[in-house]
Amino acid sequence: MTTLNTTHAVESAPESIDASTLKTWEDNHDDLMVIDVRSGAEFDAVHINGSYHVPLAMLSEHTEEFAAKLGTRVVLVCQSGNRAEQARKHLDAVGLAGASVLAGGVPAYAAAGGNVVRGRGPWALERQVRMTAGSLVLASILAAKFVSPKLGLVAGGIGAGLTFSAATNSCAMGQALSKMPWNRPANEPTAHQALWNLDAKA
Template sequence: MTISAKTSTVENAPPAIDASTLKGWEEQHDDLMIIDVRSGAEFDSLHIRGSYHVPLAMLGEHTEEFAAKMGTRVVLVCQSGNRAEQARKRLDSVGLVGASVLSGGVPGYAAAGGDVVRGRSAWAMERQVRMTAGSLVLASIVAGRFVSPKLRLVAGGIGAGLTYSATTNSCAMGNVLSRMPWNKSSNDPTAHQALQSLGARE
């Protein structure tokens, strides 16, 4: 099943845009819809004013429903651009072609003088992944030395997972971490609420 043609995004829209282009679009296009696919804690910490919060995991579970609610000019944003690109590919697979990804993510947009909303600081998901992977590798090496050599296999597993992540431009560890309590927000929308919010623009 694919979405109807009327909800396809702007033809020939670039797959990646920079902060200055997005700022120009905000001034020139009333049909612009900015979709932030980060975790709730990241969104609360810093987000583009007027953007819609649709976490990547939620978008993945309800791709067709969200695609049907999105407008004609869609920009996907995250911390750096990686998760937004994953979201773009998922939307493209159900017929929403032409969505753009913000290069440099929300921090880059803020640094360029874009209009953002700031809140309580939180670790970005990429930083959490590096900390978790590094800690697991270090712990497995120490445990392999003092407990059992077999525990060193954990480090190999982490390395294989990171290699797969880079090859496929996905991150299973990031998906797991995004569901942890510290990455949630009291303002996190349910899928129904997020869909209603997007539907209000139709």
């Protein structure tokens, strides 16, 4: 993979910052770019005012293109920090080492009194994962008792999947749910639109 020349990046930027630090940066740095890597539905439900929407899957597929558009001070945000950390690693792999991750994600920023834009949308992706996993486990336990004991293996499979998810800091179920119709609103940007929005900032 081609490595970018990223002399424009802030070398001293920490890998993770808290909500208070981000609020301070907003007040003191005109070059700040906040990149939200959540799903379109999550972004529509609530997002940091002035942030740019670049879903993680899109950033992963077009990492070099987005890295070339990012400015001198970049903060990656999601719902908890996990997806933002994945995005940071993708950018770091192509030479953009100056990006920071917002610890606690958008909820932590909102709780700290940050300026957010609220709309209407489905549950946050992490909440959808908990509901889906919990429902599958409950259903498999009931099915094992009343239908066939073999159906209890489903609960074991879900448990193994959650354990693997925690160990690898990834979530296959979350990625699958993010592609569901209710998580992909009509106004979700294309890669071209997202790149154009970043150009407009410059």
